[in-house]
Amino acid sequence: MITFQNVSKYYESETILRNISFSAQKGEMLFITGPTGAGKSTLLKLLYLSEYPDEGDIVIGDFHLASLKPSWIPLLRRNIGVVFQDFKLINNLSVFDNVALALRVKGRSERDIKDAVFDALKKVHLRQKANSYPRKLSGGEMQRAAIARAIVSEPLFILADEPTGNLDSNTTVDIMRLFLDINIQGTTILIATHNRELFRHSGKRVLRLDRGVMTEEGGG
Amino acid sequence: MALPYSFKSAFQSLCREKWINALSIFTVASSLLIITLISLFLYNIDIAAKGLPERFSMVAYLKDNLTKEQTQEIISSLDRKNEIVHLKYISKDEAMQELKQALTESIALLEGLEENPLTPSIEIRLQEEIVKSAYVKRLAEEIKKIPGIDNVYYGEEIAETVYLLKRSVQNMSMIIFVSVTSGIVFVIYSSVNILFYRRRSEIEIIALLGATGGFIRTPFIIEGGFIGFAGGILGALGALAFYFGITYNISAIMPMLGALIFPIEILFLLPVAGSILGITGSIIAVGRLRL
Numbered sequence: 001m002i003t004f005q006n007v008s009k010y011y012e013s014e015t016i017l018r019n020i021s022f023s024a025q026k027g028e029m030l031f032i033t034g035p036t037g038a039g040k041s042t043l044l045k046l047l048y049l050s051e052y053p054d055e056g057d058i059v060i061g062d063f064h065l066a067s068l069k070p071s072w073i074p075l076l077r078r079n080i081g082v083v084f085q086d087f088k089l090i091n092n093l094s095v096f097d098n099v100a101l102a103l104r105v106k107g108r109s110e111r112d113i114k115d116a117v118f119d120a121l122k123k124v125h126l127r128q129k130a131n132s133y134p135r136k137l138s139g140g141e142m143q144r145a146a147i148a149r150a151i152v153s154e155p156l157f158i159l160a161d162e163p164t165g166n167l168d169s170n171t172t173v174d175i176m177r178l179f180l181d182i183n184i185q186g187t188t189i190l191i192a193t194h195n196r197e198l199f200r201h202s203g204k205r206v207l208r209l210d211r212g213v214m215t216e217e218g219g220g
Numbered sequence: 221m222a223l224p225y226s227f228k229s230a231f232q233s234l235c236r237e238k239w240i241n242a243l244s245i246f247t248v249a250s251s252l253l254i255i256t257l258i259s260l261f262l263y264n265i266d267i268a269a270k271g272l273p274e275r276f277s278m279v280a281y282l283k284d285n286l287t288k289e290q291t292q293e294i295i296s297s298l299d300r301k302n303e304i305v306h307l308k309y310i311s312k313d314e315a316m317q318e319l320k321q322a323l324t325e326s327i328a329l330l331e332g333l334e335e336n337p338l339t340p341s342i343e344i345r346l347q348e349e350i351v352k353s354a355y356v357k358r359l360a361e362e363i364k365k366i367p368g369i370d371n372v373y374y375g376e377e378i379a380e381t382v383y384l385l386k387r388s389v390q391n392m393s394m395i396i397f398v399s400v401t402s403g404i405v406f407v408i409y410s411s412v413n414i415l416f417y418r419r420r421s422e423i424e425i426i427a428l429l430g431a432t433g434g435f436i437r438t439p440f441i442i443e444g445g446f447i448g449f450a451g452g453i454l455g456a457l458g459a460l461a462f463y464f465g466i467t468y469n470i471s472a473i474m475p476m477l478g479a480l481i482f483p484i485e486i487l488f489l490l491p492v493a494g495s496i497l498g499i500t501g502s503i504i505a506v507g508r509l510r511l
Binding site (some may be wrong): 073074090102104106110 | 236427429
């Protein structure tokens with residue numbers, strides 16, 4: 001489903017990612033770990049096309065990112081769910097509208113949107129907060145709203161960049177359970193985190209990045 | 221399906237950024253009001269200038285002692301000219317009558333005259349389109365060559381003034397129209413740019429969700445169009461208030477202003493023009509932005 005083929009990324013003279021090659025299969029849950037500044041976020045940015053590789057190619061399904069036309073970028077992004085450490089919710093939109101936005105960009109009808117959004121909010125246990133605004137939510141609730149937005153369009157895979165970085169330990173456990181539930185239902189998930197507790201007992205594959213070089217750690 | 225979202229998003233932004241938008245609407249309204257008032261002024265000048273050729277006439281003075289047949293021959297040869305729309309023969313006696321009417325208070329000046337010193341003449345009215353100095357001058361030269369005609373008088377300055385006034389009105393209208401409409405487009409361009417940068421993080425999120433450029437840009441184009449439309453309505457109301465202010469108040473002091481003609485179409489044209497300029501300004505703004 002996702003294949004990195006000898007991907008390198010440089011910022012000026014600094015090497016951020018060096019000759020990265022790995023694959024993630026459909027339905028897999030994969031952790032990318034490493035210290036701050038190791039290149040985890042950059043690797044995810046390459047997947048959601050916020051950055052472009054300087055060398056190598058990334059293959060997502062049938063898309064080769066090295067030769068992707070710029071006009072196809074929105075199309076590809078619609079099939080990727082992204083969850084950020086800082087949630088990236090739009091403050092002046094309700095939880096419902098934040099989640100609905102992922103479907104509105106696809107041009108879905110309002111009736112379909114309503115059903116799908118309430119379904120997604122139910123999955124993340126946030127249905128009762130549909131009309132609330134992000135400022136009125138706790139950190140855990142905001143992240144659950146962001147996860148609902150990521151899953152509502154039934155993407156090919158979900159990318160999570162330090163999804164529990166701003167959360168307390170109890171909420172972290174809740175959010176990780178949520179990711180495991182989503183993964184069990186068949187969605188591929190890549191989680192970038194420096195917090196080893198998240199995958200220690202998960203039994204999932206772990207890739208370690210250090211100074212731009214990737215090594216495989218194996219299951220926790 | 222994205223259009224309801226675009227309208228909702230545009231109107232949310234209009235409410236959220238009310239000060240920037242109110243200021244833009246006010247600026248557009250003021251600019252459109254300036255255009256309207258100047259156009260109103262120019263329109264009235266144009267109407268007045270159009271009336272001048274109607275009043276413009278040329279007078280051909282005939283030689284004394286012409287026979288009736290010779291006079292008729294002159295009238296016929298003038299009548300054959302296409303540029304002339306109306307001829308009026310004024311005999312010596314009629315000329316004296318007109319002079320007496322004109323000199324009501326100084327009639328004593330004429331009392332000592334033993335014979336009528338005035339000559340018969342023909343008053344000539346020309347087609348409005350040809351009342352341009354060069355044309356009138358050439359025609360006067362032609363008429364002068366007709367046997368029996370002594371001299372031709374025409375208001376050279378009037379003809380010149382009419383022509384210059386018309387050209388000045390056209391040029392001024394064009395300069396004002398271009399500069400103020402460019403100003404309006406620039407105001408909306410700048411406002412949309414500001415609004416765009418204030419929503420930059422929101423736009424980044426929408427782009428990450430897979431929004432196309434059109435999806436992101438449409439609310440800003442709607443917003444720009446609305447700013448122009450609202451500015452147009454305000455401008456039209458301002459122009460109406462100005463007109464009634466003049467009609468009911470200032471014309472009492474300056475009666476000539478009471479004769480101002482106000483084309484009512486302006487009230488509908490301004491919001492349409494405002495919307496078009498607003499949409500143009502915002503299309504330029506969002507077209508130049510990198511998403």
